[in-house]
Amino acid sequence: xxxxxxxxxxxxxxxxxxxxxxxxxxxxxxxxxxxxxxxxxxxxxxxxxxxxxxxxxxxxxxxxxxxxxxxxxxxxxxxxxxxxxxxxxxxxxxxxxxxxxxxxxxxxxxxxxxxxxxxxxxxxxxxxxxxx
Amino acid sequence: xxxxxxxxxxxxxxxxxxxxxxxxxxxxxxxxxxxxxxxxxxxxxxxxxxxxxxxxxxxxxxxxxxxxxxxxxxxxxxxxxxxxxxxxxxxxxxxxxxxxxxxxxxxxxxxxxxxxxxxxxxxxxxxxxxxxxxxxxxxxxxxxxxxxxxxxxxxxxxxxxxxxxxxxxxxxxxxxxxxxxxxxxx
Numbered sequence: 001x002x003x004x005x006x007x008x009x010x011x012x013x014x015x016x017x018x019x020x021x022x023x024x025x026x027x028x029x030x031x032x033x034x035x036x037x038x039x040x041x042x043x044x045x046x047x048x049x050x051x052x053x054x055x056x057x058x059x060x061x062x063x064x065x066x067x068x069x070x071x072x073x074x075x076x077x078x079x080x081x082x083x084x085x086x087x088x089x090x091x092x093x094x095x096x097x098x099x100x101x102x103x104x105x106x107x108x109x110x111x112x113x114x115x116x117x118x119x120x121x122x123x124x125x126x127x128x129x130x131x132x
Numbered sequence: 133x134x135x136x137x138x139x140x141x142x143x144x145x146x147x148x149x150x151x152x153x154x155x156x157x158x159x160x161x162x163x164x165x166x167x168x169x170x171x172x173x174x175x176x177x178x179x180x181x182x183x184x185x186x187x188x189x190x191x192x193x194x195x196x197x198x199x200x201x202x203x204x205x206x207x208x209x210x211x212x213x214x215x216x217x218x219x220x221x222x223x224x225x226x227x228x229x230x231x232x233x234x235x236x237x238x239x240x241x242x243x244x245x246x247x248x249x250x251x252x253x254x255x256x257x258x259x260x261x262x263x264x265x266x267x268x269x270x271x272x273x274x275x276x277x278x279x280x281x282x283x284x285x286x287x288x289x290x291x292x293x294x295x296x297x298x299x300x301x302x303x304x305x306x307x308x309x310x311x312x313x314x315x316x317x318x
Contacts, residue, residue: 030192
């Protein structure tokens with residue numbers, strides 16, 4: 001009496017040498033590094049086991065970027081409205097400065113003419129000095 | 133005295149580290165069982181050898197996707213089973229299969245080692261195995277060849293546990309009937 005396993009294994013015993021060859025070939029092919037194998041390995045070891053956590057982080061980043069873009073658009077739209085009071089204040093300040101300048105001009109005395117020095121001969125200038 | 137078999141220690145952690153001798157040990161351990169399983173499904177020697185080799189290569193390249201080291205065997209058989217299905221779909225010949233049996237709950241009290249086949253019945257046993265529909269044959273082979281648990285067989289074949297129980301029940305029933313008929317005959 002035999003178990004089904006024993007019957008099946010005996011039946012295929014002749015395939016053993018071929019399987020040994022296949023095993024050696026699979027070892028050389030399976031363990032050799034392919035181009036891109038590093039990325040696959042990284043994916044399998046780092047990303048795939050925690051794929052839900054990575055997907056959650058990615059979703060949060062997308063949400064933050066979307067919020068940021070939305071806020072930038074809204075701030076651009078409200079810029080003219082925010083600048084209107086500043087313009088009015090600047091205009092008022094400009095007017096006040098002009099008024100002040102006008103007032104200062106009005107209060108200032110007219111410029112007096114300085115007496116022009118009388119032209120004298122060079123020899124007389126020396127004499128005056130000696131007299132002092 | 134109850135003797136409980138210790139779980140098999142396989143060098144899966146060493147294989148994860150890329151140790152070639154660990155891979156050699158793993159492949160040696162499973163090469164014949166995997167070949168028997170594949171051959172009895174696809175019935176073509178060259179195709180079976182190709183599937184075994186591709187399964188080994190895939191296992192070596194994608195071991196990172198295996199979560200539990202203790203499930204290495206069922207994981208490897210799952211890879212091979214997928215390739216058998218692809219091969220099976222390619223084959224144009226139609227097998228003279230038995231009718232798909234209806235899904236009824238299995239009988240209680242069945243043990244995995246109940247079936248023993250006499251030497252005179254071996255050829256008939258193999259012929260009957262070949263006449264079973266592929267899903268039942270796959271379940272029965274996984275049960276006979278590696279004595280996988282029902283949960284492992286469900287994982288390998290990608291079917292529900294109830295379906296596995298049903299398929300295994302009817303496949304074993306068909307085999308048992310064959311054996312009983314032989315014993316009753318003069």
